[in-house]
Amino acid sequence: MLRVSHLSCSRGNKPLFANVSFALQAGQALHLEGDNGVGKTSLLRIVCGLSSADAGEVCWDDQPIQKNATAFRSSLFYLGHGLSLKEELTALENLMSDAAVSGRALSETQALVALARMGLRGREHLPLRVMSQGQKRRTALARLLASRAPLWVLDEPFVALDVKAVDGLRGLLAEHVANGGMVLFTSHQPVTLASAKGLEVAVQTYRLRGVA
Amino acid sequence: MSGGAFMAVLRRDVLLALRRKSEVLTAVFFFVVVAALFPLGIGPELNTLRLVAPGVLWVGALLSSMLALQRLFEADYRDGTLEQMALSPTPLAWLVSAKLLAHWLVSGVPLVLLAPVLGLQFDLSTDALTTLTLALLLGTPVLSLIGGIGAALTLGVRGGGVLLSLLVLPLFIPVLVFGAGAVEAQASGLGAQAHFSILMAMLLPAAFFSPLACAAALRIALE
Numbered sequence: 001m002l003r004v005s006h007l008s009c010s011r012g013n014k015p016l017f018a019n020v021s022f023a024l025q026a027g028q029a030l031h032l033e034g035d036n037g038v039g040k041t042s043l044l045r046i047v048c049g050l051s052s053a054d055a056g057e058v059c060w061d062d063q064p065i066q067k068n069a070t071a072f073r074s075s076l077f078y079l080g081h082g083l084s085l086k087e088e089l090t091a092l093e094n095l096m097s098d099a100a101v102s103g104r105a106l107s108e109t110q111a112l113v114a115l116a117r118m119g120l121r122g123r124e125h126l127p128l129r130v131m132s133q134g135q136k137r138r139t140a141l142a143r144l145l146a147s148r149a150p151l152w153v154l155d156e157p158f159v160a161l162d163v164k165a166v167d168g169l170r171g172l173l174a175e176h177v178a179n180g181g182m183v184l185f186t187s188h189q190p191v192t193l194a195s196a197k198g199l200e201v202a203v204q205t206y207r208l209r210g211v212a
Numbered sequence: 213m214s215g216g217a218f219m220a221v222l223r224r225d226v227l228l229a230l231r232r233k234s235e236v237l238t239a240v241f242f243f244v245v246v247a248a249l250f251p252l253g254i255g256p257e258l259n260t261l262r263l264v265a266p267g268v269l270w271v272g273a274l275l276s277s278m279l280a281l282q283r284l285f286e287a288d289y290r291d292g293t294l295e296q297m298a299l300s301p302t303p304l305a306w307l308v309s310a311k312l313l314a315h316w317l318v319s320g321v322p323l324v325l326l327a328p329v330l331g332l333q334f335d336l337s338t339d340a341l342t343t344l345t346l347a348l349l350l351g352t353p354v355l356s357l358i359g360g361i362g363a364a365l366t367l368g369v370r371g372g373g374v375l376l377s378l379l380v381l382p383l384f385i386p387v388l389v390f391g392a393g394a395v396e397a398q399a400s401g402l403g404a405q406a407h408f409s410i411l412m413a414m415l416l417p418a419a420f421f422s423p424l425a426c427a428a429a430l431r432i433a434l435e
Contacts, residue, residue, distance in 0.1 A: 050299070078295070082293070084291060088227075089228070093227070097220050097221075097224040098296065100220030101297060102217075102301075103217055127231075
């Protein structure tokens with residue numbers, strides 16, 4: 001379980017947000033809302049342990065994430081604004097090398113299945129540089145299918161996707177939550193998590209407010 | 213599992229370098245051109261050429277390795293790969309050592325292999341060529357390792373390229389002195405053994421500490 005308590009963060013001399021607390025149990029999804037520049041990305045980066053907060057702490061299974069960093073990192077999947085894709089590599093190569101770096105076991109067959117499910121069948125061996133923005137994002141999201149991490153932290157996962165891919169992703173997130181996973185994501189649109197099979201899970205929202 | 217992550221980073225970086233051939237070739241070509249211009253500028257006086265050869269080749273290798281250095285972490289920083297590496301359960305320092313090894317394989321090894329050929333233009337004897345190549349083999353990894361710290365420290369800084377040179381070039385001086393000195397010592401009959409030992413003594417601690425220093429600097433850059 002993820003618990004965030006009394007986080008505050010500032011950039012330079014300007015305070016971004018203060019006293020942010022929420023908790024995420026197994027089988028819950030949390031939609032983080034907030035205006036542009038209010039610090040959603042900063043908050044997600046703090047939750048992942050990439051940046052440090054001015055005050056407050058992030059706990060995973062009742063331990064601060066810095067204390068047991070390896071255990072936390074193996075339970076975490078983070079997708080930020082940088083998609084961590086290499087333009088010169090093919091979609092398949094990107095997926096395989098990323099899985100190995102993150103310590104996830106992934107066979108080539110599994111990777112091909114994941115790409116096919118994201119609608120990239122026949123494009124597995126194309127270098128990323130010739131793909132469209134949406135296809136790149138689909139490649140990045142194909143990693144979710146290969147991930148066994150319980151906690152998914154996704155920064156604007158729905159950006160640049162077409163309607164079909166958005167539906168696919170909503171289904172994917174719903175399945176993950178229904179299987180006892182946790183999803184923390186940001187989005188500017190209201191999001192319901194439902195799969196094509198009629199599975200629907202509740203989404204909590206947390207509205208991030210800036211310090212005036 | 214961590215061995216798998218190490219190999220994955222190594223393979224990816226080498227593969228990327230092979231696909232972005234122009235970057236690798238620029239540095240290698242720079243080295244070849246510098247080494248080829250000196251004999252033309254100095255003239256056909258063989259004694260002078262033999263004298264300046266180790267210095268020229270070493271300075272050429274040093275500057276050419278600086279060229280590739282700026283891009284060591286830059287692309288990974290921009291596209292988010294570095295974030296994923298920092299969030300990997302495998303220690304960042306271990307993944308960074310894979311990157312440094314890949315950097316040396318791509319930018320250092322070609323220089324080592326080319327040096328004997330370029331040395332011929334300076335009328336170096338077989339003995340001197342062997343010494344020069346061995347010295348470069350021990351010295352160029354140190355350049356990658358120390359340079360990596362500089363690249364990590366200047367990551368995301370505006371005008372980082374100039375800062376990187378200012379930061380790193382002074383630290384390359386000992387490698388330059390003992391690397392170029394090895395050939396001279398061999399030629400004068402003293403033997404290059406001591407120089408090799410000193411180069412090795414620089415390489416081993418650098419190989420151990422540099423990834424740790426790089427990882428610490430990269431975490432600061434990611435904040």
